[in-house]
Amino acid sequence: MRQTWRWFGPHDLTSIDDVTQAGAAGIVSALHHVPNGVVWTPEEIGRRHQEIATRRDGSPSGLTWDVVESLPVTEDMKKQKGDWRQHIENYKVSMRNLAASGLEVICYNFMPVLDWTRTDLRWNLPNGGSCMRFDINDFAAFDLHVLERSGAGADYTNAIVDEAGRRFGALDDAGKKTLARNVTMGLPGSTESMTLDDVRAHLAEYGAISRERLRANFVDFLEAVVPTAEELGVRLCCHPDDPPFALLGLPRVMSTEADYKCIMDAVESPSNGMTFCTGSLGVRPDNDLPGIIDRLGHKVHFVHLRNVKRDNDDVVGSFFESEHLGGDVDMVAVIAAIVREENRRKAAGRSDHAIPMRPDHGQDILDDLGRRSQPGYPTIGRLKGLAELRGVMAAFEHASLGLNSTAASV
CATH class of the missing domain: 3.20.20.150 (Divalent-metal-dependent TIM barrel enzymes)
Structure with a gap:
């Protein structure tokens, strides 16, 4: 190679x-x-x-x-x-x-819409390092409670919906903003990250x-x-x-x-x-x-x-x-x-x-x-x-x- x-x-x-x-x-x-x-x-x-x-x-x-x-x-x-x-x-x-x-x-x-998706860009590892992570519960928290996508609950199990609600409830305003920024970051190196309204507009157009x-x-x-x-x-x-x-x-x-x-x-x-x-x-x-x-x-x-x-x-x-x-x-x-x-x-x-x-x-x-x-x-x-x-x-x-x-x- x-x-x-x-x-x-x-x-x-x-x-x-x-x-x-x-x-x-x-x-x-x-x-x-x-x-x-x-x-x-x-x-x-x-x-x-x-x-x-x-x-x-x-x-x-x-x-x-x-x-x-x-x-x-x-x-x-x-x-x-x-x-x-x-x-x-x-x-x-x-x-x-x-x-x-x-x-x-x-x-x-x-x-x-989302080219690659992670919920944590610097997740702490046991050895003291960090890495990127995708957590389905955190993503559901974003989807259900930050983006508030209509009908999102049907895409997750009851256990994930419950855990997503618990995690969202534990976030302060800064944590909510960080989660939203992580999920919508876009392509590495790109200058074209999206706002929540951008994501909602794309979802509306993709609906059909x-x-x-x-x-x-x-x-x-x-x-x-x-x-x-x-x-x-x-x-x-x-x-x-x-x-x-x-x-x-x-x-x-x-x-x-x-x-x-x-x-x-x-x-x-x-x-x-x-x-x-x-x-x-x-x-x-x-x-x-x-x-x-x-x-x-x-x-x-x-x-x-x-x-x-x-x-x-x-x-x-x-x-x-x-x-x-x-x-x-x-x-x-x-x-x-x-x-x-x-x-x-x-x-x-x-x-x-x-x-x-x-x-x-x-x-x-x-x-x-x-x-x-x-x-x-x-x-x-x-x-x-x-x-x-x-x-x-x-x-x-x-x-x-x-x-x-x-x-x-x-």
């Missing part, structure tokens, strides 16, 4: 100098300052390339911009409302500009959109942009829902292997693939992660490696982001499956046999605790994760082990 690192731009507390010392070979980035739906111009794209290629002292970093994460699909595009057709045309222009600069892999997602309709809108989006991606040699890869189950009564369409197969079969193309995120998919105990790689690996264009620890084996439940080798995801088996897929690609002569990966998220430890970086993206925590993952990859990729015997049996 090609080891990459997510970087949010010049304001990221992890510098390009830090990334070079971490040993990553490439950068995953996006133009977060450009409003969603607006064309990414050659000038802005070129500026980001230059920022990545240069250290503080002006010397070359040796790093390249390898993956775009993310080129946003707007809410209008998902709902097929407002300026959605123009947004699609702008999306294709942005793809052309990115491809002209040498970029071939573009990650995106199709989650309605079923899961089947959202999936049909997704297929329409792909039918519009995939031919351009094919022409440009660009590989589009959709990130799974995070968490991979319905929230706020909204439909979600990329939570399971069956969801991915449906979408990739609907628009069959080498340019229509998946971002394989072990953390998002691993929240569901019914997702067989190594099996997904074995069956759909030929369509995996980008890999996020992170781990989660579930409170129980409920499909819809609570979890926290664990150490990379310490959660419910069998990371060793997953990496073995990815290395097998890379070897299949190499044997088939595919130019994309080295799949870009990044250590996704990380726990705040040591100096991270006082740095207050982008939630989920601490410098030291990710460095620790990359080191752990790198060790597993090095073992499976070592010639003396023989992939077809040792790794294949894991």
Whole structure:
């Protein structure tokens, strides 16, 4: 795998100098300052390339911009409302500009309203560190008592409704504001967080959109942009829902292997693939992660490696982001499956046999605790994760082990 690192731009507390010392070979980035739906111009794209290629002292970093994460699909595009057709045309222009600069892999997602959702961005761990957590009871407290969504009680068990009421009752005004801010934070690095009124307005518009309709809108989006991606040699890869189950009564369409197969079969193309995120998919105990790689690996264009620890084996439940080798995801088996897929690609002569990966998220430890970086993206925590993952990859990729015997049996 090609080891990459997510970087949010010049304001990221992890510098390009830090990334070079971490040993990553490439950068995953996006133009977060450009409003969603607006064309990414050659000038802005070129500026980001230059920022990545240069250290503080002006010397070359040796790093390249390898993956775009993310080129946003707007809410209008998902709902097929407002300026959605123009947004699609702008999306294709942005793809052309990115491809002209040498970029071939573009990650995106199709989650309605809330791109990723956590209830606690700095949950205290027994070892003194912190991490991100999703607690279904706290989320229900937000849904029922902060957002006050009509009919929300029907989406939870009686036990969750009761516990949500107890927890909300224990919050002071500051706690209520913190919970609301955590849930509505939006994409990492994005400047477009939402107010409660924004969320309510989106929910009202999504009220008439079923899961089947959202999936049909997704297929329409792909039918519009995939031919351009094919022409440009660009590989589009959709990130799974995070968490991979319905929230706020909204439909979600990329939570399971069956969801991915449906979408990739609907628009069959080498340019229509998946971002394989072990953390998002691993929240569901019914997702067989190594099996997904074995069956759909030929369509995996980008890999996020992170781990989660579930409170129980409920499909819809609570979890926290664990150490990379310490959660419910069998990371060793997953990496073995990815290395097998890379070897299949190499044997088939595919130019994309080295799949870009990044250590996704990380726990705040040591100096991270006082740095207050982008939630989920601490410098030291990710460095620790990359080191752990790198060790597993090095073992499976070592010639003396023989992939077809040792790794294949894991």
